Amino acid sequence: MSSTPAPNPDPALFLDRDGVINIDHGYVGTRDRFEFIPGAREAIAFATAQGWRVFVVTNQSGIARGHYTEADVHALHAWMIAEIAAAGGRIDDIRFCPFHPQAKLEKYRRISDWRKPAPGMILDILRAWNLNPVNALLIGDQTIDLQAAAAAGIRGEKFPGGDLEKFLRPLLWCAGQESVITDTP
Ligand SMILES: [Mg+2]
Known part of the structure; x- marks a missing residue:
């Protein structure tokens, strides 16, 4: 019969990085310029505790522009992941x-x-994760983030700044409910 694996039922949270996880100081490629958004680590810990998979999708043209290297970004992300894990x-x-x-x-x-x-x-x-797009939510601080979400067929919400945990908590409660899935375009 069909060999297509059943979709992964986990809800999936996609986060933009600059302006959502860290303050967008412009071309942040090293730890010394990385400053967490208030509530960002707590927001991700909450999502994890609620059973969400958490992904980061980030444009890093600072590499193309020569401000920092891919290796710098990998190192920065390894540190960022550890800081988030500690929370x-x-x-x-x-x-x-x-x-x-x-x-x-x-x-x-x-x-x-x-x-x-x-x-x-x-x-x-x-x-890669065999996720169901109807169970996915993207949070970004710019129009391009929402455009990318729409083009991928997933729901997007604009983070207006402030405390990410306060912003995210009610969205995750809702997004995990059946009733909201039926509202997804
Ligand atoms: Mg951004």
């Missing part, structure tokens, strides 16, 4: 896009379907 949260997976059409570094100069507002990073995680 009780789990980041299940991360995708970042190093490309930019006008990159200073030729290696990274291209139009990429991973670069938001394109949905490539989200689609890659949905596929």
